[in-house]
Amino acid sequence: MQPEALFGLALGIVSPWEVTAVEFNKESSRLDISIDFKRGSLFPCSVCGTLSPVHDTTEKQWRHLNFFQYEAYLKARVPRVKCPNSDCGVKQVQVPWARAGSGFTLLFEALVMTLCRDLPVNVIARHLTVTDTRLWRVLAAYVAKARAREDFSEVRRIGIDETASKRGHNYVTLCFDLDRKKLLFGTEGRDHETIEKFVVDLEAHGGKAENITDAAIDMSKAFIKGVAEQFPHAETTFDPFHVVKLMNDALAKIRAEEARAFPELLKKSRYLFLKNPENLKPEEEQRLNEIIATQNLESTEAYLHKLNLQNVYFADSRQEAEVLLAEWYKMASSSGLTLIRKMAATVKEHWNGILSHFDSDLTTGFLEGINSLIQAAKARARGYRNPANLITMAYIIAGKLNFKSLFPLPT
Numbered sequence: 266m267q268p269e270a271l272f273g274l275a276l277g278i279v280s281p282w283e284v285t286a287v288e289f290n291k292e293s294s295r296l297d298i299s300i301d302f303k304r305g306s307l308f309p310c311s312v313c314g315t316l317s318p319v320h321d322t323t324e325k326q327w328r329h330l331n332f333f334q335y336e337a338y339l340k341a342r343v344p345r346v347k348c349p350n351s352d353c354g355v356k357q358v359q360v361p362w363a364r365a366g367s368g369f370t371l372l373f374e375a376l377v378m379t380l381c382r383d384l385p386v387n388v389i390a391r392h393l394t395v396t397d398t399r400l401w402r403v404l405a406a407y408v409a410k411a412r413a414r415e416d417f418s419e420v421r422r423i424g425i426d427e428t429a430s431k432r433g434h435n436y437v438t439l440c441f442d443l444d445r446k447k448l449l450f451g452t453e454g455r456d457h458e459t460i461e462k463f464v465v466d467l468e469a470h471g472g473k474a475e476n477i478t479d480a481a482i483d484m485s486k487a488f489i490k491g492v493a494e495q496f497p498h499a500e501t502t503f504d505p506f507h508v509v510k511l512m513n514d515a516l517a518k519i520r521a522e523e524a525r526a527f528p529e530l531l532k533k534s535r536y537l538f539l540k541n542p543e544n545l546k547p548e549e550e551q552r553l554n555e556i557i558a559t560q561n562l563e564s565t566e567a568y569l570h571k572l573n574l575q576n577v578y579f580a581d582s583r584q585e586a587e588v589l590l591a592e593w594y595k596m597a598s599s600s601g602l603t604l605i606r607k608m609a610a611t612v613k614e615h616w617n618g619i620l621s622h623f624d625s626d627l628t629t630g631f632l633e634g635i636n637s638l639i640q641a642a643k644a645r646a647r648g649y650r651n652p653a654n655l656i657t658m659a660y661i662i663a664g665k666l667n668f669k670s671l672f673p674l675p676t
């Protein structure tokens with residue numbers, strides 16, 4: 266078998282296309298595979314599908330999977346056809362080995378889509394010797410294609426969360442289907458308008474705002490307002506993860522402030538206070554107990570409020586939870602610590618939404634679990650962490666999108 270025929274077979278090139286030359290250049294470490302079509306071939310018009318004669322051609326090249334350690338390229342003159350149907354005009358032909366407008370073959374892009382599940386994009390870029398900007402464009406294109414096929418008509422219970430794409434700036438809002446445990450929508454910003462954009466996207470995928478029965482959110486005014494405006498039938502729940510996180514933020518500030526007065530005692534104690542007690546190692550638990558036993562620290566008081574608040578979530582019913590929360594509120598609101606009283610006031614203000622967690626049975630650990638997926642997305646977007654790329658990676662990791670069906674590759 267001639268190399269041209271062999272490569273034609275391996276690449277799945279079929280008539281009217283054929284491999285016409287295979288050139289290996291040792292100096293430039295590359296393999297060039299030339300593809301051409303037979304003179305007089307007809308191609309389907311990209312608008313109406315009518316077989317049409319070639320009008321003119323342009324030279325193009327596509328990066329393909331490496332041939333052993335050598336970069337491989339496909340080259341072809343891509344025809345434009347003049348459709349007999351005058352409404353269509355002159356149109357570029359779609360080649361079977363690449364996506365329109367891409368400088369990569371489908372197989373190369375399939376490899377990128379496989380690698381991006383496990384490796385940071387900048388690592389893949391280095392490995393494949395392409396710029397990460399080009400890879401991000403590939404990822405975004407497949408996410409858009411896969412999302413276009415998504416059906417959100419069954420979505421009933423949603424969770425909304427925000428994350429910082431970079432430390433302290435560029436917030437991103439992520440909206441999840443709590444029943445299917447998947448990311449539905451991501452957008453830049455964290456104001457109430459992000460919820461409006463979510464509804465537009467939800468309805469573009471067959472969902473309905475009035476079908477939403479529950480929304481789990483944090484206690485931000487923007488999300489509360491957005492949910493109230495956009496989802497007329499949704500019960501708002503402030504999920505435990507965010508309630509305890511807010512409490513932990515207050516505790517962390519109190520401890521950090523106090524650590525200045527007691528540097529020796531409180532040195533590197535942040536995680537001792539923030540971790541759940543059952544996750545502490547024996548030596549950490551011992552040190553925390555020593556700190557607590559030392560004297561009347563504000564950190565200790567704040568820590569006890571946190572444990573008592575977490576304890577509310579062990580309640581078996583809303584009724585029991587309300588008793589525990591009322592006890593917690595009584596203690597916290599009479600605290601000498603400003604930040605604890607502020608936390609108490611926040612809890613009071615969001616009382617029903619906090620307790621509705623016990624009615625709605627929303628999958629509680631889910632948003633917390635999602636947070637670790639988002640951290641993974643950030644790690645894989647490493648070195649190029651703009652909000653759009655972070656959202657793209659979040660869809661790949663948490664969107665449960667079907668990418669396989671997007672590659673109609675020869676088998």
Ligand SMILES: [Zn+2]
Nearest residue numbers: 310313348353
């Ligand atoms: Zn046509």
